[in-house]
Amino acid sequence: MAIITKLLFLCFLVFFFHHANAQNLALNFYRRTCPSVESIVNRTTASFISRAPSLAAALLRMHFHDCFVRGCDGSVLLNSTANNTAERDSIPNLSLRGFQVIDAVKTAVERSCPRTVSCADILALVARDAVSQIKGPFWQVPLGRRDGNVSISNEALTNLPPPFFNATQLVASFAAKGLDVKDLVVLSGGHTIGVSHCSSFTTRIYNFTGRNDADPTMDPNYVAALKARCPPTDTTTIVQMDPGSFDRFDTDYYTIVRKRRGLFESDAALLRNNVTNAYVQQHSSSSGSSSFFQDFAASMVKMGRIGVLTGTAGEIRRICSVAN
Numbered sequence: 001m002a003i004i005t006k007l008l009f010l011c012f013l014v015f016f017f018h019h020a021n022a023q024n025l026a027l028n029f030y031r032r033t034c035p036s037v038e039s040i041v042n043r044t045t046a047s048f049i050s051r052a053p054s055l056a057a058a059l060l061r062m063h064f065h066d067c068f069v070r071g072c073d074g075s076v077l078l079n080s081t082a083n084n085t086a087e088r089d090s091i092p093n094l095s096l097r098g099f100q101v102i103d104a105v106k107t108a109v110e111r112s113c114p115r116t117v118s119c120a121d122i123l124a125l126v127a128r129d130a131v132s133q134i135k136g137p138f139w140q141v142p143l144g145r146r147d148g149n150v151s152i153s154n155e156a157l158t159n160l161p162p163p164f165f166n167a168t169q170l171v172a173s174f175a176a177k178g179l180d181v182k183d184l185v186v187l188s189g190g191h192t193i194g195v196s197h198c199s200s201f202t203t204r205i206y207n208f209t210g211r212n213d214a215d216p217t218m219d220p221n222y223v224a225a226l227k228a229r230c231p232p233t234d235t236t237t238i239v240q241m242d243p244g245s246f247d248r249f250d251t252d253y254y255t256i257v258r259k260r261r262g263l264f265e266s267d268a269a270l271l272r273n274n275v276t277n278a279y280v281q282q283h284s285s286s287s288g289s290s291s292f293f294q295d296f297a298a299s300m301v302k303m304g305r306i307g308v309l310t311g312t313a314g315e316i317r318r319i320c321s322v323a324n
């Protein structure tokens with residue numbers, strides 16, 4: 001009897017710690033070990049964003065790319081090595097920018113709290129601060145992520161949704177990361193800021209079905225405007241995803257999508273699913289009482305929990321671009 005009780009207790013402990021380990025991010029994680037971490041990150045990020053506000057979009061996207069590949073473990077920050085091509089050297093990395101911000105923040109944090117704060121946490125905080133500093137939404141970031149030491153180029157290709165995904169594929173891609181259809185439409189709203197290379201959508205405007213045609217679901221006037229800016233084989237020109245307000249975090253994205261001016265098929269696809277379509281319609285109206293900011297904050301916290309390493313898993317990297 002006593003043995004069975006002990007065994008049950010042991011099972012309970014194993015179960016308890018296993019689960020605690022899987023989800024023990026906490027708002028005050030560094031309270032004792034690095035109480036000033038949030039102000040250091042905020043200040044250093046602001047020194048970049050105040051000079052180059054367009055970096056906010058890049059840093060938001062970098063956090064998304066980190067979380068969708070191997071969880072939010074800082075793997076997107078690792079450099080390739082002699083025998084490994086890392087995520088940041090994969091095709092979807094095109095236009096990943098802002099690595100210098102992460103490096104500067106990490107250096108500043110290490111000065112006050114050596115080997116304490118993970119690169120994954122730093123990226124989550126920097127993305128939040130950057131968005132908030134361009135007057136976007138603000139959210140509390142649960143902390144305690146640890147850094148992975150594996151980064152594989154090909155995994156970016158297989159885990160990140162490409163711009164030509166349809167609604168069914170997007171829903172599946174997000175579901176595979178524990179995100180629902182609402183998270184999909186809310187987080188796609190991140191495209192209210194930032195830019196895209198022509199090469200991410202030239203097929204859509206020049207050769208959609210292989211007969212030198214454009215996607216019929218895109219506003220033909222917008223197709224013409226994009227063609228004027230993007231020659232068919234251009235790989236360097238960039239366009240604003242939310243023209244005229246690409247540096248303002250607002251609900252314009254949903255207006256654009258409703259007007260069939262979403263830049264990617266993945267943007268247009270939001271009109272093809274009942275839940276996402278309803279959200280687009282509701283938030284593209286100019287009634288001014290949109291819940292988009294609160295929704296975005298909630299979905300970012302959810303995204304920031306994808307596949308995190310906690311407890312004694314992983315490591316605290318000293319330099320964000322190399323494993324210890």
Ligand code: HEM
Nearest residue numbers: 057058061064095161162163187190194195196197200266
């Ligand atoms: C739903 C699936 C998504 C697809 C297919 C997608 C695709 C893309 C593509 C193709 C680009 C342009 C890259 C280039 O050519 O330069 C881009 C840019 C961007 N994406 Fe997404 N994205 C998605 C979701 C998200 C999410 C969840 C976020 C963040 C919450 C996000 C934030 C951004 C931002 C801010 C940019 C602009 C980056 C810059 O200005 O440097 N995207 N996205």
Ligand SMILES: *[C@@H]1O[C@H](CO)[C@@H](O)[C@H](O)[C@H]1NC(C)=O
Nearest residue numbers: 038039041042043046129132
């Ligand atoms: C970051 O600093 C700004 C002022 O520069 C302040 O308004 C904001 O609350 C700070 N955010 C955090 C998370 O500390």
Ligand SMILES: *[C@@H]1O[C@H](CO)[C@@H](O)[C@H](O)[C@H]1NC(C)=O
Nearest residue numbers: 078079080099319320321322
């Ligand atoms: C990582 O790669 C970047 C870009 O090639 C480079 O600037 C940086 O110095 C590298 N990091 C380290 C620690 O070598």
Ligand SMILES: *[C@@H]1O[C@H](CO)[C@@H](O)[C@H](O)[C@H]1NC(C)=O
Nearest residue numbers: 080081082083084085322323
């Ligand atoms: C790859 O290189 C690292 C050092 O950069 C080494 O530790 C590791 O064993 C190598 N792995 C393989 C599979 O060659």
Ligand SMILES: *[C@@H]1O[C@H](CO)[C@@H](O)[C@H](O)[C@H]1NC(C)=O
Nearest residue numbers: 164165166167168169170272
């Ligand atoms: C989405 O794309 C997949 C893969 O190409 C295809 O099988 C599916 O029929 C498409 N769904 C819709 C609704 O177009």
Ligand SMILES: *[C@@H]1O[C@H](CO)[C@@H](O)[C@H](O)[C@H]1NC(C)=O
Nearest residue numbers: 206207208209210211212232
């Ligand atoms: C358009 O697509 C078709 C089929 O994929 C291809 O054969 C053709 O070369 C493409 N045309 C151009 C101009 O790229």
Ligand SMILES: *[C@@H]1O[C@H](CO)[C@@H](O)[C@H](O)[C@H]1NC(C)=O
Nearest residue numbers: 271272273274275276277278
């Ligand atoms: C979407 O809405 C249409 C019309 O409102 C309805 O016919 C259809 O069954 C709905 N589809 C799903 C998957 O809910």
Ligand SMILES: *[C@@H]1O[C@H](CO)[C@@H](O)[C@H](O)[C@H]1NC(C)=O
Nearest residue numbers: 148149150313314315323324
């Ligand atoms: C990666 O980290 C694990 C511990 O999490 C360690 O056992 C392994 O040796 C590390 N691999 C490399 C290549 O650094």
Ligand SMILES: CC(=O)N[C@H]1CO[C@H](CO)[C@@H](O)[C@@H]1O
Nearest residue numbers: 088089090091093094095096
């Ligand atoms: C910003 C960045 O790291 N870009 C790299 C993306 O990957 C290509 C190779 O696929 C590299 O040439 C770029 O330097």
